[in-house]
Amino acid sequence: MTSKIHAAARVAVLATLVAAIGPTTAARAQDATLLNVSYDPTRELYQAINSSFIASYKQKTGKTIAINQSHGGSGKQARAVIDGLEADVVTLALAYDVDAVQESGLITPGWQKRLPQNSAPYTSTVVFVVRKGNPKGIKDWPDLLKPGVAIITANPKTSGGARWNYLAAWGYALRQPGGDEAKARAFVTELYKRVPVLDSGARGSTTTFVQRGIGDVLLAWENEAILAVNELGKDKLEIVAPSVSILAEPPVTVVDKVVDKRGTRAAAQAYLEYLYTPEGQEIVARNFYRPRLASVAAKYASQFPKVKLLTIDEAFGGWTKAQKTHFADGGVFDQLYQPGK
Amino acid sequence: MRRALTEPPLVRGALLAVALVFLAIFLVMPLVAVFAQALEKGFGAYLTALREPDAWAAIRLTLLTAAIAVPMNLAFGLAASWAIAKFEFPGKGTLLTLIDLPFAVSPVISGMIFVLLFGRQGLLGPFLGAHDVKVIFAVPGIVLATVFVTFPFVARELIPVMQALGNEEEEAARVLGAGGWQIFFRVTLPNVKWGVLYGVILCNARAMGEFGAVSVVSGHIRGLTNTIPLHVEILYNEYNFQAAFAVASLLAFLALVTLLAKSVVEWRSGRAARPEAPVREAA
Numbered sequence: 078m079t080s081k082i083h084a085a086a087r088v089a090v091l092a093t094l095v096a097a098i099g100p101t102t103a104a105r106a107q108d109a110t111l112l113n114v115s116y117d118p119t120r121e122l123y124q125a126i127n128s129s130f131i132a133s134y135k136q137k138t139g140k141t142i143a144i145n146q147s148h149g150g151s152g153k154q155a156r157a158v159i160d161g162l163e164a165d166v167v168t169l170a171l172a173y174d175v176d177a178v179q180e181s182g183l184i185t186p187g188w189q190k191r192l193p194q195n196s197a198p199y200t201s202t203v204v205f206v207v208r209k210g211n212p213k214g215i216k217d218w219p220d221l222l223k224p225g226v227a228i229i230t231a232n233p234k235t236s237g238g239a240r241w242n243y244l245a246a247w248g249y250a251l252r253q254p255g256g257d258e259a260k261a262r263a264f265v266t267e268l269y270k271r272v273p274v275l276d277s278g279a280r281g282s283t284t285t286f287v288q289r290g291i292g293d294v295l296l297a298w299e300n301e302a303i304l305a306v307n308e309l310g311k312d313k314l315e316i317v318a319p320s321v322s323i324l325a326e327p328p329v330t331v332v333d334k335v336v337d338k339r340g341t342r343a344a345a346q347a348y349l350e351y352l353y354t355p356e357g358q359e360i361v362a363r364n365f366y367r368p369r370l371a372s373v374a375a376k377y378a379s380q381f382p383k384v385k386l387l388t389i390d391e392a393f394g395g396w397t398k399a400q401k402t403h404f405a406d407g408g409v410f411d412q413l414y415q416p417g418k
Numbered sequence: 419m420r421r422a423l424t425e426p427p428l429v430r431g432a433l434l435a436v437a438l439v440f441l442a443i444f445l446v447m448p449l450v451a452v453f454a455q456a457l458e459k460g461f462g463a464y465l466t467a468l469r470e471p472d473a474w475a476a477i478r479l480t481l482l483t484a485a486i487a488v489p490m491n492l493a494f495g496l497a498a499s500w501a502i503a504k505f506e507f508p509g510k511g512t513l514l515t516l517i518d519l520p521f522a523v524s525p526v527i528s529g530m531i532f533v534l535l536f537g538r539q540g541l542l543g544p545f546l547g548a549h550d551v552k553v554i555f556a557v558p559g560i561v562l563a564t565v566f567v568t569f570p571f572v573a574r575e576l577i578p579v580m581q582a583l584g585n586e587e588e589e590a591a592r593v594l595g596a597g598g599w600q601i602f603f604r605v606t607l608p609n610v611k612w613g614v615l616y617g618v619i620l621c622n623a624r625a626m627g628e629f630g631a632v633s634v635v636s637g638h639i640r641g642l643t644n645t646i647p648l649h650v651e652i653l654y655n656e657y658n659f660q661a662a663f664a665v666a667s668l669l670a671f672l673a674l675v676t677l678l679a680k681s682v683v684e685w686r687s688g689r690a691a692r693p694e695a696p697v698r699e700a701a
Binding site for chain 1: 533536537538539540543547552554555637638639640641642652655656657
């Protein structure tokens with residue numbers, strides 16, 4: 078028995094060593110590694126960007142780099158970076174989440190001015206996903222309030238994507254002839270009365286709508302909607318673009334404290350700038366995000382329906398204000414969403 | 419006891435049927451569903467999903483974590499249960515309660531404890547940062563969280579066994595002139611070996627399957643800090659259902675092996691419990 082235990086211990090130690098050495102030697106082949114901490118639906122986008130950027134960087138500088146990815150809810154990811162997840166760059170869903178990282182001292186103030194267009198190399202918006210053939214005849218925001226329509230969206234308190242949904246609805250009602258804060262509030266209140274399931278994340282509500290077959294219309298990121306329709310069946314779902322929606326600008330930035338400590342600033346900077354190049358923008362469009370570069374936008378125009386897009390700054394006075402007014406505890410959303418009433 | 423056996427056959431049959439239907443619905447059907455989904459696109463696709471580099475990295479990390487956590491908790495469990503069962507000392511009750519702590523708190527809280535301790539803004543964060551030691555969002559954090567969650571398994575399994583055995587054999591060995599280590603390896607350990615094995619099997623199953631605590635401290639870096647359960651969740655959220663269930667089937671398979679090993683151990687220990695076996699075997 079004694080010798081058996083010794084043998085077992087030896088095997089365990091050996092296995093441990095082998096497993097521990099494996100990854101270390103693999104990492105040594107690179108000149109540098111970058112960690113990109115991002116939000117949920119960007120995996121496919123950054124996988125494509127990474128392989129393309131690594132090749133281009135090698136060609137330009139002769140250096141081989143590797144890029145690791147981490148994905149999760151935007152707020153959760155920001156939290157992890159604040160708690161010490163060593164991200165060289167963050168590419169999150171909302172400027173608000175990057176601001177949270179900045180407040181912890183990891184990113185210098187004024188980060189949003191460091192790259193063109195509010196540091197958002199691609200944009201997206203909120204669209205509707207309906208069942209094939211659009212049986213409830215949903216074409217624009219007012220149709221959501223038709224009798225018998227069940228709406229699926231996530232909880233704006235926890236989901237970045239759901240906040241865009243909420244603000245898009247609010248912005249639409251506000252911009253109607255004769256629209257004001259009171260009317261917008263009434264519209265959004267009515268809308269949330271028609272939500273049978275309030276999931277905590279955007280992917281969760283997509284699954285509720287598509288897999289579980291609940292609801293008549295799903296409010297979703299445009300890229301998420303196109304992806305879901307492509308992955309889960311063009312014969313089951315359709316995308317409807319409303320007349321007015323919101324311009325979502327997912328921002329990217331370098332995490333100053335981390336790149337200075339690790340000596341990766343040049344590579345991290347080049348990585349984010351690559352997103353703005355024609356090649357980067359092409360990949361962006363192929364992954365269903367709206368490109369910024371006019372030439373690429375023109376090429377993929379048919380993929381993205383024409384929608385009047387409101388910006389968060391013009392309609393809500395910026396993220397900090399919108400967050401405080403609408404989504405803080407006791408804010409407008411808490412007042413108007415009272416389940417069971 | 420006797421009265422229960424004289425219940426009418428109808429009642430006995432009904433009770434048995436209820437139990438079996440319940441088992442079928444809640445245990446067998448989900449298990450079958452996992453394997454059915456995993457093999458939905460054929461065996462080739464199943465293997466491809468497992469060979470994918472990120473999946474392979476997750477499998478490696480899970481094995482590494484278990485290879486560290488299980489021996490650590492084996493050593494601790496043996497020491498703690500020996501101390502608790504064989505000796506009287508002040509604070510014994512407190513030690514017993516502390517061992518149960520990981521059972522009592524939610525795994526998510528366990529993970530957050532480590533973030534509070536080792537996070538950048540945590541208690542030891544500045545010190546670790548200054549010395550460039552990464553604990554959370556890296557492999558050490560995952561191992562720590564796993565060790566914490568699986569802490570009670572071996573100890574909890576061994577304490578009752580050791581207590582039931584009593585001290586007589588150890589006292590006899592002492593009288594015959596055996597030293598402390600000699601007594602431990604030649605008397606105590608052979609007596610509890612089946613309990614040890616049972617604890618290790620359960621500890622290992624939990625170490626490989628842990629989700630909550632590991633999720634909090636992992637940082638979810640693909641190919642680096644994702645364990646099998648975390649990788650399954652990621653694949654599922656990416657609409658990659660077949661691959662998710664293919665990887666999940668590894669865990670289901672582990673569960674089956676665990677159950678099988680557990681039954682074998684129970685059967686063997688049942689035989690070993692008969693009077694003549696253990697002491698002589700060790701000598």
